[in-house]
Amino acid sequence: MVTCPSISIPAIPYLHIYLYQLNTTSQRPAMLCYRKGTWTEEEDSILLSIVNACGPCHWFRVSDMLGTRTAKQCAERYYQHLRPGLNHGPLTSYECFLIDKIILEKGKCWAYIAKQLVNRSENKIKNWWYSRRYKQYRERRGKELDVRYPPSDLESSDIARLVDVPSGQGVTKVSPSSMNFDTTVLEPRSVQRYDRQLSPKEFFLPQSTPRASQNRNISFRSIISTMDFQNAGNADRMSKVQAHMHALPTSAFSQLGSFTTLGPNHHTAQYTFPRYKLK
DNA sequence: AAGGGGCGCAACCGCATCTGC
DNA sequence: TGCAGATGCGGTTGCGCCCCT
Structure with a gap:
């Protein structure tokens, strides 16, 4: 069983199962339906939790765990908006x-x-x-x-x-x-x-x-x-x-x-x- | 009040490059 | 070495807010 002490399991349903699957088999979960448009707060918080647990890499796995966005969308969302310390204020x-x-x-x-x-x-x-x-x-x-x-x-x-x-x-x-x-x-x-x-x-x-x-x-x-x-x-x-x-x-x-x-x-x-x- | 244009910004897209097998 | 998957990068699109008429 994979443990992720830094994340809240209730916030990400079945995350521990996903992590277990992804660490024990090369197979991804069944094809998921990805959406477009603005990210919701819930998606953001789940993405952050996953990245906190797994690190900002292996975006296809992150995408699989999130379930609603492609790897590319996840990576972009993290690096352009959610990355810790990012300055969102106007350029000086x-x-x-x-x-x-x-x-x-x-x-x-x-x-x-x-x-x-x-x-x-x-x-x-x-x-x-x-x-x-x-x-x-x-x-x-x-x-x-x-x-x-x-x-x-x-x-x-x-x-x-x-x-x-x-x-x-x-x-x-x-x-x-x-x-x-x-x-x-x-x-x-x-x-x-x-x-x-x-x-x-x-x-x-x-x-x-x-x-x-x-x-x-x-x-x-x-x-x-x-x-x-x-x-x-x-x-x-x-x-x-x-x-x-x-x-x-x-x-x-x-x-x-x-x-x-x-x-x-x-x-x-x-x-x-x-x-x-x-x- | 309504609608049209300007603007800032998030998100998307396609190609390039990297990486591991 | 070649291939496929993964990631990086630059340019573009489209949404939503705000202001003006």
Whole structure:
């Protein structure tokens, strides 16, 4: 008899029998009738219970146990919606910027992009991008404007959410003519430094500006610079930087102003990020 | 109040790739 | 090595909510 201590048997009728069958024979239960459309709460909870018991793999077995969905539907539902820790909130401006930059550099590799952003589903990113592209298409077709656009969905609250700062704290949009984006690329020794074990605060010190380091000044500019690590095989390093940033409480920061940059290809989008320093 | 369009999003689909026999 | 099953991935579709007229 197969035991599954982590699941509730009454929630999944005859699950123990299914598990027993599936572990003792290669035969699947009789052909089941699969349905389409929106998942019910009951289906979600059963799917989660099965995955908790068996792990997120062997989706044909999971499908057999659930009984109402195909393996593919189960896998997709889990990875895009039920996976623990998944962030269902709106994409932040910084995340949008990252998406644009990665697409420019590597193309539309949604799975890769999803891995670079913290706990975002591939579908969410894809939906955002196609939705925006469609919006642009409509705007351009209607007004015959040039390709430059300020994304209308980039609100101050989104930017503030990135660093857990209450909405309304000054984030201002700057005209393109006044932009001053530091395109400094980190030198190799900076990359080496990021490879050492550093405290979260050290992590954000701009490596190329000693004075800023002295003042314990941090900015998103330094975070953006870390994207260069991707090209040097340091993709996970940026995630750690982001994670550290997210981990710091609001009270740890005071605002220094903001800086603005065009999107990564310098003619598609305009982003304005707040600059903060550690108190 | 009704209906039509915009929009965000979940879900679907088909092809590609991986894996185990 | 080849095949079939399993899984991954990118693009598309369609549903439902909201807002405007």
